[in-house]
Amino acid sequence: MAEYLPVDLSSLKTDTKVGCDLYLLVKSGADSRYILYCRGDAIFESNKREMLLGKNISRLFITKEDQQKYYEYLENNFQSIISDTKLSSDEKTKIVHGAATNIVKDLFNDPRSGSIERTKTFAYNMVDYVLKDTSAAQSLLKIAVHEYYTYTHCVNVAAVGTLFAKDLGLEDKDLKGLCSGILLHDVGKTKISTDILNKKGKLTKEEFEEIKKHPELGAEVLDETGTEFKEERIITLQHHENYDGSGYPYGLAKNEIHPSGKIARIIDVYDALTTKRSYADAIRPFAALLEMRNNMLNCFDNELFKEFIQFLGPYDPRKKPRKTDKWST
Ligand SMILES: [Fe+2]
Incomplete structure (x- = not known):
């Protein structure tokens, strides 16, 4: 059976293609299953998002195999995520931090496949983010000093x-x-x-x-x-x-x-x-x-x-x- 990973709804921009299938976790009694909510090649429309928010659902799921595609999506939409006024600094920092960690993992697995340039681009964006928003610095430092992996x-x-x-x-x-x-x-x-x-x-x-x-x-x-x-x-x-x-x-x-x-x-x-x-x-x-x-x-x-x-x-x-x-x- 496929392994599923949660992604925050806040990281998904409406009117974009996410590039990987998004699933909804449905629980009935003791059973739970994942059902396809939006295909990766379909537009993630605002009504899809509103419907989830209306039901107090704040996360969707992707398969573990699609994790890389999801991170690519985050990197490509970095600027709009950090400029999104609807997201709190803590939410943005969590997204930025997750994407940065994935890049560094790629960098050390294979430093030649463009990951060096990706690291540079991402680092420049991360600094932009910290400079734009003073609470960004605070929440980033909060994670930075407390996590050890x-x-x-x-x-x-x-x-x-x-x-x-x-x-x-x-x-x-x-x-x-x-x-x-x-x-x-x-x-x-x-x-x-x-x-x-x-x-x-x-x-x-x-x-x-x-x-x-x-x-x-x-x-x-x-x-x-x-x-x-x-x-x-x-x-x-x-x-x-x-x-x-x-x-x-x-x-x-x-x-x-x-x-x-x-x-x-x-x-x-x-x-x-x-x-x-x-x-x-x-x-x-x-x-x-x-x-x-x-x-x-x-x-x-x-x-x-x-x-x-x-x-x-x-x-x-x-x-x-x-x-x-x-x-x-
Ligand atoms: Fe060294």
């Missing part, structure tokens, strides 16, 4: 990094490159053997040397797409450079590291500590900050790190960004 974590960290950079006063165009860069920064790992990446226990010296190639491999992957990735390239290359010069691949120090590279370093460590990896359990955000301060301070620009601690404190989206040129690119 492999793929969603990557999206969460990109959200935290982008909102941090926004708080620092970076310009809108730089925020887009930064968000896209944070989503793409580890794409070079797709060229490294999974035996090394997933190894439990300590890596040998040779294995660590392999891992250290991923920033440069990532830049190569971006170059191969033929699309321009300026900010993304910087972040990919510099996210393991330490402020004291002890990082890799080039051992850059202090202001040899681009401001976006410095932000990415902080975000990457925060990411590593708060995600469950094959060799370590995830820790909570506050404990991660303590660990970073006590044992890794040499990795970061201290002033920037202080800003990050302040930022992760009580977050108030109405707070004006600290307008400074210092971190602008």
Whole structure:
């Protein structure tokens, strides 16, 4: 029997073709079954929507095989979903977050099939959304700091990094490159053997040397797409450079590291500590900050790190960004 997944009615735009069949869950007594409500190649008309709303039904179902088509639909209708005044910020954020997670999953499964460009486009849209609506930032951060899953974590960290950079006063165009860069920064790992990446226990010296190639491999992957990735390239290359010069691949120090590279370093460590990896359990955000301060301070620009601690404190989206040129690119 087919497996069905729920989709929010709020994510379906009327007068569009969704591209996948939509089902209604009908319960009678102890039995429940799915009946076809709107075919994927038919227009989802407003009367169909009104009828569901009239019966207090807020979700429909798709088959699991059609999940990809549904996400494609969301990506293509992104702008109209985030501009829809009938949707609350929390509803929009849930949709944006789900679609972003799906893109990142595709990115790591096959970074060549256009998913790199899709990630970039999506990151730019996501930043537009955050800039348009202050409650968007708040609801995104709420999800970002509280959820811990492999793929969603990557999206969460990109959200935290982008909102941090926004708080620092970076310009809108730089925020887009930064968000896209944070989503793409580890794409070079797709060229490294999974035996090394997933190894439990300590890596040998040779294995660590392999891992250290991923920033440069990532830049190569971006170059191969033929699309321009300026900010993304910087972040990919510099996210393991330490402020004291002890990082890799080039051992850059202090202001040899681009401001976006410095932000990415902080975000990457925060990411590593708060995600469950094959060799370590995830820790909570506050404990991660303590660990970073006590044992890794040499990795970061201290002033920037202080800003990050302040930022992760009580977050108030109405707070004006600290307008400074210092971190602008
Ligand atoms: Fe990395």
